[in-house]
Amino acid sequence: xxxxxxxxxxxxxxxxxxxxxxxxxxxxxxxxxxxxxxxxxxxxxxxxxxxxxxxxxxxxxxxxxxxxxxxxxxxxxxxxxxxx
Numbered sequence: 001x002x003x004x005x006x007x008x009x010x011x012x013x014x015x016x017x018x019x020x021x022x023x024x025x026x027x028x029x030x031x032x033x034x035x036x037x038x039x040x041x042x043x044x045x046x047x048x049x050x051x052x053x054x055x056x057x058x059x060x061x062x063x064x065x066x067x068x069x070x071x072x073x074x075x076x077x078x079x080x081x082x083x084x
Contacts, residue, residue, distance in 0.1 A: 004028070005028060006058055007028065007057070008025065008026070008027055008057065008058065008059065009025075009026040009027070009033035009055070009056050010023055010024065010025055010054070010057070011023070011024040011026065011033055011037055011052070011053075012052075012053050012054075012067065012070055013052050014050060014053075015049065015050050016050075016051070017049065019072070021070045023063075033054055034054065037052065037054040053067070055067065
Protein backbone atom coordinates (compact mmCIF):
# COMPACT_ATOMS: atom_id res chain seq x y z
CA UNK A 1 0.00 0.00 0.00
CA UNK A 2 1.27 3.47 -0.90
CA UNK A 3 1.78 6.15 1.70
CA UNK A 4 0.13 9.56 1.12
CA UNK A 5 3.57 10.95 0.23
CA UNK A 6 3.81 8.53 -2.70
CA UNK A 7 0.41 9.34 -4.22
CA UNK A 8 0.51 11.80 -7.10
CA UNK A 9 -2.52 13.50 -8.63
CA UNK A 10 -3.24 13.99 -12.33
CA UNK A 11 -5.99 15.92 -14.07
CA UNK A 12 -6.76 14.09 -17.30
CA UNK A 13 -8.89 15.71 -19.98
CA UNK A 14 -9.82 13.59 -22.97
CA UNK A 15 -11.46 15.05 -26.07
CA UNK A 16 -12.86 12.11 -28.05
CA UNK A 17 -13.63 14.26 -31.10
CA UNK A 18 -9.95 14.97 -31.66
CA UNK A 19 -8.70 11.85 -29.85
CA UNK A 20 -6.52 14.16 -27.75
CA UNK A 21 -5.58 13.76 -24.11
CA UNK A 22 -4.03 16.44 -21.95
CA UNK A 23 -2.59 15.79 -18.52
CA UNK A 24 -1.76 18.20 -15.73
CA UNK A 25 0.50 16.88 -12.98
CA UNK A 26 0.03 18.08 -9.42
CA UNK A 27 2.46 15.90 -7.55
CA UNK A 28 1.19 15.34 -4.02
CA UNK A 29 -0.83 18.59 -3.92
CA UNK A 30 -4.37 17.18 -3.83
CA UNK A 31 -5.99 20.52 -3.04
CA UNK A 32 -4.51 22.19 -6.15
CA UNK A 33 -5.59 19.18 -8.24
CA UNK A 34 -9.12 19.31 -6.81
CA UNK A 35 -9.42 23.04 -7.58
CA UNK A 36 -8.16 22.54 -11.16
CA UNK A 37 -10.62 19.68 -11.62
CA UNK A 38 -13.54 21.83 -10.42
CA UNK A 39 -12.46 24.65 -12.73
CA UNK A 40 -12.19 22.32 -15.74
CA UNK A 41 -15.64 20.89 -15.02
CA UNK A 42 -17.08 24.39 -14.71
CA UNK A 43 -15.46 25.49 -17.98
CA UNK A 44 -16.88 22.42 -19.72
CA UNK A 45 -20.33 23.28 -18.39
CA UNK A 46 -23.21 21.00 -19.22
CA UNK A 47 -21.60 19.93 -22.50
CA UNK A 48 -20.47 16.37 -22.47
CA UNK A 49 -17.78 16.91 -25.09
CA UNK A 50 -14.82 15.97 -22.93
CA UNK A 51 -14.05 13.44 -20.22
CA UNK A 52 -12.54 15.23 -17.24
CA UNK A 53 -11.15 13.03 -14.49
CA UNK A 54 -8.94 13.52 -11.47
CA UNK A 55 -6.82 10.42 -10.96
CA UNK A 56 -4.32 9.46 -8.30
CA UNK A 57 -1.54 6.90 -8.54
CA UNK A 58 2.17 6.43 -8.00
CA UNK A 59 2.97 7.58 -11.56
CA UNK A 60 1.57 8.66 -14.90
CA UNK A 61 2.69 5.30 -16.30
CA UNK A 62 0.26 3.60 -13.89
CA UNK A 63 -2.55 5.94 -14.96
CA UNK A 64 -1.80 5.11 -18.60
CA UNK A 65 -2.13 1.41 -17.83
CA UNK A 66 -5.26 1.62 -15.69
CA UNK A 67 -7.04 4.14 -17.94
CA UNK A 68 -5.65 3.17 -21.32
CA UNK A 69 -8.74 4.32 -23.23
CA UNK A 70 -7.63 7.92 -22.65
CA UNK A 71 -4.21 7.19 -24.13
CA UNK A 72 -5.04 5.17 -27.23
CA UNK A 73 -3.94 7.91 -29.65
CA UNK A 74 -0.56 8.65 -31.17
CA UNK A 75 2.23 6.84 -29.32
CA UNK A 76 4.62 9.77 -29.84
CA UNK A 77 2.16 12.02 -28.04
CA UNK A 78 1.92 9.51 -25.20
CA UNK A 79 5.71 9.36 -24.90
CA UNK A 80 5.72 13.13 -24.59
CA UNK A 81 3.14 12.98 -21.79
CA UNK A 82 5.26 10.39 -20.01
CA UNK A 83 8.35 12.56 -20.36
CA UNK A 84 10.10 10.14 -22.70
